[in-house]
Amino acid sequence: MSKISVVPYGPQHPVLPEPVHLDLVLQDEKIVSAIPSIGFIHRGLEKLVEKRDYKEMVFVAERICGICSFGHGMGYCEAVENVMKVEVPDRAKYLRTIFQEMSRLHSHTLWLGLAADAFGYESLFMQTWRIREKILDMLEMATGGRVIFSIVDVGGLRKDVPDEMLAEFAKRLKDLREDYNRITAAFLEDDAVKSRLCGVGVLTIEQANDLGCCGPFLRASGVRRDSRMTDYEAYAKLDFEPVVSHDGDSYARCVVRIKEIYQSIDLIEQAIAQIPAGDVCTPVKGMPDGEYLARVEQPRGEALYYVKGNGTKNLERFRVRTPTFANIPGLVEVLKGQDFADVGTLILTIDPCISCTER
Amino acid sequence: MRQPIRAGEMMICEIDPDTLLDEVTKLKYSEWRLMQICATKTGEDSYEVLYTFGHGYRLRSIRLKISGEAKLSSITSIYPIAYLYENEMHDLFGIEIDMINIDFKGGLFRTGVKAPFK
Amino acid sequence: MKMSKSPWLLHYDASSCNGCDIEVLASTTPVYDVERFGVINTGNPKHADILVVTGGVNYQNKPVLEQLYAQMPDPKxxxxxxxxxCDGGVFKDCYNILGGIDKVIPVDVYAPGCAVRPECLIDAVVKAIAILDEKRARMKAENKA
Incomplete structure (x- = not known):
């Protein structure tokens, strides 16, 4: 005799630091369907454009999410710069690329730590976060902030990073690679970890395309799409290929993120080697008039920033489509037919950022 | 060297609200994927809705204008995942949408103020 | 045995942008390590002595926060x-934000910052431990009386 029951999952839950809320319909221990609900962190920051001018909005955009904070600020600035036809200096473009890749590094490392915590690997969690502190140290050295560092501005950056500091970064990144080699083995080769990840929550390539997924979640299902391949900041001048895996299960998502960590280190090294001298900020005159849709690859996937100005200092509309929002249909699909015990790790494998989603 | 593709784009095609489903069906058959739906308040009781689609790295959008009372037809019969965006639009802007496959009936974004962007 | 030797900490994300959340987590991991004061991060309000809340309160999570606070045993x-x-910060003017968490539950220690720095947070937790002791002594005295 099987029994249907509905289990509310969240908002406060030990595995997830953020208030995710799902209503899970269970048949015995198997999930039949999941219904997402949103609103625990909804602040309504898109509406703030009416009260803040377009330059102050940079700070608000950075606080859409504290993990991919730099990327959100950059995406917003990109959109406004395109509306106002501002040409950003090359050095600023390279520095933005460096900061964005560092954000990706720390975001993926954070994810690895949370994943380890979800399997019950407490010391692996601690080791992973120890490495993350090294990246935060570098960010703090360059900007003064650890997670939200408000260095991006419309027209470029607020502040230059001296070449000596970049050389120091290159040196530290070499050590960082060693550190990563040590911990990633535990994620990729440990049998207990594999038993929690391999074959769990498979998303096929067709499903991933139909459900409009993005980021590592999409690439783990075998779709070769990474918005960094488009021409923004300095990405067109750097040599890299999107990381793809084909199995579509939780393990594949873990593999993609680990490979992206090494890819990010490589990208930062390339950018440091190529960076030109010069200014980091173009003075901006006038008010935004027009509209633009900018696209940025965040650690969690593709984010879209729509900006519409009407010639006054306040924008008419600012809208963000964040990667987790696009990944929700995929998550709901992945949960179907899985064990209740796997829900925590499965939600984690899409690397949810609820604060982005709800804005 | 890779062919650079512009990251952002403003290729917008203005359409009539009545032809929405036809236009969207055409895009679906040429394998465009839905990327986002965004509503903007343009004046007292008038809104514009922007649908953005992607194909590989290319972007294109269609836009339509509606008034506050008009009912917009849902595109979830063509793109099922549009339910999230359409519910969002309903909850934040108060735009009525017809025939959504998963209708939260105002329960997706539970805000203190009803339809705050209205 | 004094409870303040090992107070347990419950973290709830009211409507924070994640910046403070990850700093709360970072303070429990190596480098900052508040565990050296005996503080352990728990997920269960019934085991917790210190409630660390990040982000301002909105209409949706107000009852959640009230409930979590009510579920914690005294002293807390x-x-x-x-x-x-503390007061709503950058999102103060948003339509869905009520303001700081002191609109809903009593707050003992305020740790400002955007995002809050781990040093500041550890300081706040150490202060909170002292307050916890005070509250406990007061409760004991009241029970005797």
């Missing part, structure tokens, strides 16, 4: 981590 201390939890 509340730490508001980050400027949003």
């Amino acid at each position: 201390v509340v730490v508001a981590a980050g400027i949003c939890a």
